[in-house]
Amino acid sequence: MERTDDRLRExxxxxxxxxxxxDPMAMIRSALDQWEKLANEHGAQFLQxxxxxxxxxxxxxxxxxxxxxxxxxxxxxLAAANLPSRKDVEALSARLGAIxxxxxxxxxxxxxxxxxxxxxxxxxxRKPPPRS
Amino acid sequence: MSEEAGLLxxxxxxxxxxxxxxxxxxxxxxxxxPVVGASAKDVLIERGTLRLYHYRPLADEIYRVPVLLVMAxxxxxxxxxxxPGQSLVEYLLMRGYDVFxxxxxxPRPDEKSLDMASYVLDFIPTCVARVKxxxxxxxxxxxxxxxxxxxxxxxxxxxxxxxxxxxxxFTTPVDFKQMPLFxxxxxxxxxxxxxxxDTLGNCPSxxxxxxxxxxxxxxxxxxxxxxxxxxxxxxxxxxxxxxxRWGTDILPLAGEYFRDTTKKLLWxxxxxxxxxxxxGRPVDLANITAPFLHVTAEHDHIVPTAASAPLIDMVGxxxxxxxxxxxxxxxxxxxxxxxxxxxxxxxxxxxxxxx
Numbered sequence: 001m002e003r004t005d006d007r008l009r010e011x012x013x014x015x016x017x018x019x020x021x022x023d024p025m026a027m028i029r030s031a032l033d034q035w036e037k038l039a040n041e042h043g044a045q046f047l048q049x050x051x052x053x054x055x056x057x058x059x060x061x062x063x064x065x066x067x068x069x070x071x072x073x074x075x076x077x078l079a080a081a082n083l084p085s086r087k088d089v090e091a092l093s094a095r096l097g098a099i100x101x102x103x104x105x106x107x108x109x110x111x112x113x114x115x116x117x118x119x120x121x122x123x124x125x126r127k128p129p130p131r132s
Numbered sequence: 133m134s135e136e137a138g139l140l141x142x143x144x145x146x147x148x149x150x151x152x153x154x155x156x157x158x159x160x161x162x163x164x165x166p167v168v169g170a171s172a173k174d175v176l177i178e179r180g181t182l183r184l185y186h187y188r189p190l191a192d193e194i195y196r197v198p199v200l201l202v203m204a205x206x207x208x209x210x211x212x213x214x215x216p217g218q219s220l221v222e223y224l225l226m227r228g229y230d231v232f233x234x235x236x237x238x239p240r241p242d243e244k245s246l247d248m249a250s251y252v253l254d255f256i257p258t259c260v261a262r263v264k265x266x267x268x269x270x271x272x273x274x275x276x277x278x279x280x281x282x283x284x285x286x287x288x289x290x291x292x293x294x295x296x297x298x299x300x301x302f303t304t305p306v307d308f309k310q311m312p313l314f315x316x317x318x319x320x321x322x323x324x325x326x327x328x329x330d331t332l333g334n335c336p337s338x339x340x341x342x343x344x345x346x347x348x349x350x351x352x353x354x355x356x357x358x359x360x361x362x363x364x365x366x367x368x369x370x371x372x373x374x375x376x377r378w379g380t381d382i383l384p385l386a387g388e389y390f391r392d393t394t395k396k397l398l399w400x401x402x403x404x405x406x407x408x409x410x411x412g413r414p415v416d417l418a419n420i421t422a423p424f425l426h427v428t429a430e431h432d433h434i435v436p437t438a439a440s441a442p443l444i445d446m447v448g449x450x451x452x453x454x455x456x457x458x459x460x461x462x463x464x465x466x467x468x469x470x471x472x473x474x475x476x477x478x479x480x481x482x483x484x485x486x487x
Contacts, residue, residue, distance in 0.1 A: 023142065025146060025361075029361065032357055032358070033354075035350070035354070036351060036353075036354035039349065039350030040348045040349060040350050040351060043346070043348075043349035043350060044313060044347070044348075044349075047316075047346055047349070048313055050316070050319070053316050053317055053319055053322050053323075054321075054322045057324075058322075060323075060328070060339075061324060061327065064327050064328060064331045071331070086241070089241075090240075090241045093240050093241065093242040097180050097240070100179065101179055104177070104179060119188075121194070122189050122191060122192050122193050122194045123193055123194070124194055124195065124196040124230070124267075124269070125193055125196075126191070126193040126194050126195045126196075
């Protein structure tokens with residue numbers, strides 16, 4: 001209760017003095033709001049230009065090309081070292097996932113009321129409150 | 133005199149706040165992240181990227197028809213369950229709904245082969261079947277948020293006999309040409325989605341995060357400046373940390389699913405063109421006949437009104453309604469004012485339809 005009173009007092013003081021022309025903090029906050037609005041508008045206009053998109057996607061294409069080269073190089077190095085590649089690990093992960101899915105199906109088939117189904121639930125008889 | 137007293141009081145207050153900023157500012161970097169998504173739940177399905185949760189009831193009596201929340205694939209479902217007192221899940225549970233949620237984890241590298249069909253023809257039907265099996269009820273109400281709404285619409289249109297009792301979507305786009313920044317950035321002349329998916333597999337979360345951030349390029353800086361200014365305000369800081377955590381907790385997207393979404397929705401705008409298909413099965417939203425509610429946000433910077441406005445006319449339901457409420461894309465669902473705006477509207481609409 002005391003905390004609520006303190007907060008209300010703070011808010012009253014904030015609102016009473018915030019609009020005062022002598023409140024530099026309020027001016028700074030207002031300036032921040034306006035800067036954000038303008039910067040977002042100008043930023044959106046800039047980013048929506050086709051030239052901007054072309055430039056950004058060119059950078060993405062460059063990054064992807066570099067990634068592909070690194071994949072190839074690493075793949076060859078791993079093969080030479082007789083170590084599993086990323087593809088091998090992904091295949092293992094896929095097989096594990098398939099095994100997990102099979103286990104889940106088996107468990108669900110053996111015990112349909114697993115997990116929350118086994119917990120007692122309230123009766124499904126609720127009606128909406130009368131409209132006022 | 134009173135002006136001088138006001139000036140003195142203001143100066144005193146600002147000095148106190150400056151002290152608090154320093155003290156609490158140091159504590160901010162040492163303190164643990166706020167706990168989110170803490171409503172008690174059971175995990176019914178845990179399969180790769182897919183999770184189905186069933187929340188423990190908070191009422192002594194519940195509505196017959198269960199509710200299945202469908203989260204967007206780019207973010208975590210705890211926006212529905214931020215914190216006690218600011219949780220749609222808690223709100224629904226306390227009002228007697230039996231609540232389930234489809235949530236997502238980051239897809240593994242080998243899940244890059246998951247496509248749109250995986251979500252619409254496998255994940256959602258599997259979860260709906262599990263909800264029906266768990267509750268013993270033949271019908272389910274589905275509530276989809278953002279792209280979770282798109283997936284829900286596609287599923288509903290392709291499964292007219294699946295027992296859909298009610299369908300609600302929140303800030304769900306259908307006209308992707310009306311999302312100008314996303315449409316520009318994915319321009320097929322410059323954006324080679326095939327190369328991206330073939331090289332990287334899943335679409336990295338960093339790329340998606342940058343895209344969302346770039347919708348309001350100055351807002352992150354402004355938000356941090358406001359945080360520094362309000363560091364003395366514990367409630368403000370807690371609220372900021374929760375929303376900031378969720379906003380940065382972006383998930384990667386499964387490769388083929390990202391390719392499908394880009395080509396069919398961003399490039400072809402297939403829902404508006406009437407050419408949408410999933411695994412060769414044509415999608416017609418007019419097949420949806422269950423009672424339908426679409427809620428949009430007045431200040432939605434991610435899904436502008438024009439991008440979601442056509443939806444209400446595309447759905448075939450006789451009982452359908454669209455409302456626009458104050459708020460943004462995220463605050464509509466999980467902001468502190470949602471408890472006065474969207475949630476009661478949803479409850480008011482859904483309660484009598486859940487018998």
